[in-house]
Each structure stands twice: as structure tokens, then as C-alpha cells.
């Protein structure tokens with residue numbers, strides 16, 4: 001009996017072993033050989049899941065048949081080729097035209113900035129004048145304060161003389177009286193009656209735009225000022241054409257063009273290194289043809305030789321004047337350069353007839369006295385002041401507001 005059981009067990013084990021081998025052999029047959037890629041048709045019709053690759057198959061199997069290189073694939077290059085509906089690609093958008101704020105309201109907003117930078121002068125003078133005994137030393141300190149603020153020697157002496165006189169007459173002084181006194185004397189020095197209009201209109205009934213030439217040493221803020229002035233004029237409802245006569249730096253012309261685009265003003269420019277006078281001439285010509293109200297011409301201001309500058313600026317002016325007189329020549333000076341600004345002013349005044357001064361970067365100096373000094377030097381009024389880098393930080397110069405900012409600055 002035991003023998004029978006043993007035989008049965010052996011027979012069952014042998015049977016199981018044989019059937020296991022057969023199944024495994026079948027599986028191996030069904031799996032595709034490595035490197036054999038199934039045809040698309042067979043892939044589509046086949047329902048059984050693809051066989052799992054076995055460990056080591058990659059290394060042992062045949063290398064994969066070379067596929068098509070990337071460049072052979074021939075991807076559709078456009079949507080049209082790909083059969084997709086054609087949609088028009090929008091052209092890059094032109095910068096939106098801005099509406100600059102009117103110049104009239106600006107000084108109020110900017111006054112805080114002005115007074116912040118100027119308070120050293122006003123505060124310093126009031127503190128000194130409030131001393132109980134105004135002895136010689138104190139008057140000398142007052143003088144030094146004015147000189148340090150770039151007021152200039154002549155105007156300083158005049159102011160000190162008048163203050164001494166009036167303080168003597170006044171006798172005892174209250175802070176309010178001193179403030180009024182200082183305010184009046186500073187105002188006299190700044191010149192409340194000078195004509196500070198920027199002449200952007202032609203004189204007489206002529207059919208051409210007003211022409212403004214903007215001159216000054218590079219880096220003083222000339223191009224920026226030209227751009228800001230264009231905004232002021234546009235805000236006043238005027239149409240403007242810009243002339244990029246600083247042809248020595250393509251970047252200067254680009255910068256001006258960017259300013260122009262923001263307010264819809266067209267910029268006339270020439271080739272880099274081209275003749276500045278010819279660009280200026282073309283700008284006035286185009287301005288006339290376009291029926292523009294004002295043409296603003298930004299010039300180059302390299303000061304390395306006076307004769308070079310004279311030749312260039314003189315020529316620009318002469319050439320422009322073939323179409324009519326220039327209505328305004330604005331000299332741009334950087335208020336932070338102090339005495340250096342005065343030297344520049346002198347040189348430019350010898351080259352062209354300056355009719356107005358723009359003092360830039362007044363927000364960056366406590367030396368507001370340069371307003372007085374430069375007007376004295378040239379006998380020409382400060383007409384505009386730059387009070388920051390913002391596009392609308394150019395303000396008409398108003399002596400009252402300026403002196404108020406000097407004296408009342410906190």
C-alpha cells in the first residue's frame with residue numbers, strides 16, 4: 001500500500017514539473033524578441049498586453065533598428081500645414097499713448113520735494129537771524145550759508161547788506177517778521193518780474209511751428225528734459241515733433257524717440273554720426289508739413305573743444321533759421337554741479353543766444369542758490385526746473401513758490 005502511495009506521489013510531482021516547463025516555454029515564444037518592433041497594424045489589432053521586458057534583455061538583445069532621425073520627421077511648420085484653422089498673429093502692440101498731467105498743477109505736488117532738498121538754506125538763515133545778538137560773526141555765518149548754497153558772491157553781498165539794514169530798522173524781531181523779511185529779500189534776488197514763458201509759438205502770423213532748441217552738456221538731463229517738455233506741451237493740447245540732433249549717440253536718439261512715442265510725438269532722426277544740422281532742418285521741415293505746433297530739437301553737447309561746439313551748435317541754429325527764426329534756446333544745467341554749471345553756462349552763452357535756463361536735478365541738491373547765480377551770470381531767466389526722474393517731474397519755475405519752499409521748508 002505504501003509503495004502504491006509513493007508511486008502516485010512521484011507520478012503527480014513528475015506531471016506537475018512537465019506541465020510547468022511547457023507553460024514557461026509557451027510564454028517565452030509569445031514575447032517578441034528584443035529589437036523586434038511590432039508593426040503598426042499588429043499594434044492596432046493586438047488585444048493582449050505587450051510582454052514585460054526581462055532583466056538583461058536590453059543588454060543581450062539585438063541593438064534597436066535605427067529610427068528616423070529628428071530632421072526626417074517633418075513636423076508641420078505652420079498651423080495651416082497642419083490643417084489647423086489659420087488664426088492671424090497680432091502684430092506687437094504699439095506702446096499705449098499716455099495722457100500727461102497738466103503742468104499747472106505740478107508745483108504743488110512737487111513742492112514737498114523741493115522744500116525737502118532746500119530746507120538747509122532757508123532753515124539755516126532763519127536760525128542765524130533769530131540769534132539775540134546779530135554780531136559780525138553771525139553776519140559772516142549768514143554770508144557763508146548763502147555762498148555754500150551757490151548764491152554767488154555778488155548776490156550774497158547784496159542780500160546781506162539789505163538784511164542788515166532792515167533788521168536794524170526793525171529793532172526787536174519776531175520769528176514771523178524775520179521769515180517775511182527773508183522771504184521778500186530772497187524774492188527780490190530771484191527776480192519776480194522776469195518773463196519766464198517758454199516761447200513755443202512763432203511770432204506773427206506765420207505758417208510754421210514754433211521751434212525750441214535744447215542745448216547743454218551731455219549728462220545734465222538734456223534729452224530727458226526735451227522728453228518731459230514734449231509731455232508738458234502735449235498736455236496743453238499741442239502737437240509736437242521731436243528732432244534728435246544728438247547724432248553722436250544712437251542711444252540718445254532712441255531715448256528721445258521713446259519719450260515721443262509715449263505721447264504720440266513723432267521723432268525725426270538721422271544716421272548715427274550724421275550731420276546734426278541736417279536732422280534739425282528735417283525736423284522743422286516735417287513739423288511744418290505735419291502742421292505741428294512745436295518742434296523740439298535735442299542737440300549734442302560735448303564740451304571737449306569750444307570751437308567744435310561752436311561750429312556745431314552755430315551750424316544747427318543757422319540751418320534751422322533758413323526756415324524761420326528759432327523761438328527759444330533752452331540751456332539745460334545740472335543744479336548739483338554748482339560752479340561747474342556756471343562755467344558751462346558761460347561757454348554756451350558765447351556760442352548761442354540762450355533765452356531760457358532749465359535747472360535739472362533740483363531735487364538732488366540743497367544748493368538752490370544756483371538759480372540766482374546763473375540768472376545773474378547770463379541775464380537770462382530760469383524757466384523750468386527738473387524735480388525728479390518721473391516723466392512729469394518738470395515744472396515751470398515760479399519765484400514765489402520757490403522762495404516759499406526755501407523759507408518754509410520743514
Ligand SMILES: Nc1nc2c(ncn2[C@@H]2O[C@H](COP(=O)(O)OP(=O)(O)OP(=O)(O)O)[C@@H](O)[C@H]2O)c(=O)[nH]1
Pocket residue numbers: 216217218219220221222223224225246252360361362363364385386387388389393
Ligand atoms: N533726480 C533727477 N534726475 C534727473 C532730472 N533730470 C534728468 N535726470 C536724470 O539725469 C540722467 C541724465 O539725463 P539725460 O537726459 O540722459 O542727459 P543728457 O543731457 O541728455 O545726456 P545724454 O543722454 O548723454 O545726451 C538720467 O538718469 C535722468 O533720469 C531731475 O530733474 N532730477
